[in-house]
Amino acid sequence: MEAIDIFSYFLLLLLLLSGIKVVTTSNVIHAAIFLVFTLATTAILFILLSAEFVALVLVLVYIGAVIVLFLFGVMITRAPLGPNAELDNDQNKLFATLISLSIFGIFTYILLQTFDSTVVISEGTSTKLLGEILLSRFVFPFELVSFVLLGALIGGITLARKDNALMDEDQI
């Protein structure tokens, strides 16, 4: 076993432990911080797989934006210090176990079936390839995704903003 293998297993253990802590802790802010650890370990695993771009996207988008907005949202509405009993959910433990095990099984099966141990990119710059593929072969889905995002943006603004005309007529 090489050093990098030991390092990967250590990271996987860390990933598993922090993932378990995310769902078992009864403090919503602690859960978010453990989620940061989970995402950071995932990012390091992606770097070990020489997918630097994906790793940095994880850091920029998930840690830098999603978690920050999550913390921001929780703190601005309600964030009591100390544990919150409402977060402990004892219902449907059987279903939760079944669903998570089946998702794990399906993913493992698909990944092993499709890739097994084939090395997809062994050398060169994966980011450049990613950029070229995105703007040539996958240009249509790429544009489509940006329209979906634009739609979500407009939807969010429409839902959030108070309509003055309706406010005046006491409709809201």
Add this chain to the structure above:
Amino acid sequence: MSFSSELLIKVLVVLATAPVMALGLTLLEVKGSAWMQRRPGPLHVGLRGFIFPLATAAKYFQKETIIPKDVDEPVFKWAPAWVIAAVVGLFTIIPLSPTLIVRDLELGVFFLLAISSISTIGVLTAGWSSANKFSLMGGLRAAGQLIAYELPLILSVVGVVIQAETMSTVGIVEKQIEFGFPFVIAGQGIAFIIFMIAATAEMMRTPFDMPIGESELTMGFMTEYSGIRFLIFYISEYINLFVMCAIASTLFLGGYHIPLLPTEWVNFYGPLVLIGKTFTLAFLLIAIRWSFPRFREDQLQTLAWKVLIPLSLLNIMVTAIMKVVF
């Protein structure tokens, strides 16, 4: 040299450089403010004021670290670590010369934006875990500001990346040497101004110090911090000032090179040139800090969302069109 010993040396060099630069900039800050406001202390006391930063550091080391009773202890204790880890991590991509760089990452600029966004978590958790409403207000204001100004920071850099056709910091400097002019003259002047404004806001320095406003929030998210943990927040601000100015010099001002100097000697004069440019930019920000009052919260948000972001989007569009045309 093996990979691990090389890594160890690089880490040690960065860990030694970061506080030295912070001390240098603290000195510049106190001397600048003393000069602008006619304060005798930092200009005359103790070797003409030059040991001032060391005295400040020594003061914080001997102060007692107070942890209030109601704080969320692990979160409270580790909050400064997020901030300093994020700013020291950025030393990785600062090129002092083509070879004198921790690692010339292919995704250098992207790395900058990704890593610098981590410090927001430290600021937010510091504000929340302090169990103090002023801290929480400060933390929320800080987060709102950091989110708002991260966008113009990212978008202003995109223009440079389009023009240089690379995200590596060394590559960007080489492109400017090849071109003959730094990017601030050659098309990215507006982007430079946007970058500097957004960087000042990211550092939460005056005029963007609404989150820590001493007179109303008593230092905001840092209120409950004392001793060594406060020092970490304090030193992070100056390390961040150094890093942001160094990145701005690299991306816009030609980095480690000055036109007309022979490129063969760049390994000798490169570090001096970059640090000189960095300290000049830092002095500009210090002069701004000691000359202007702070922005009101709504003015600050309006400036980011209604002025800087549209302007940087326009800059990207114009740069892309110019790139296709020429």
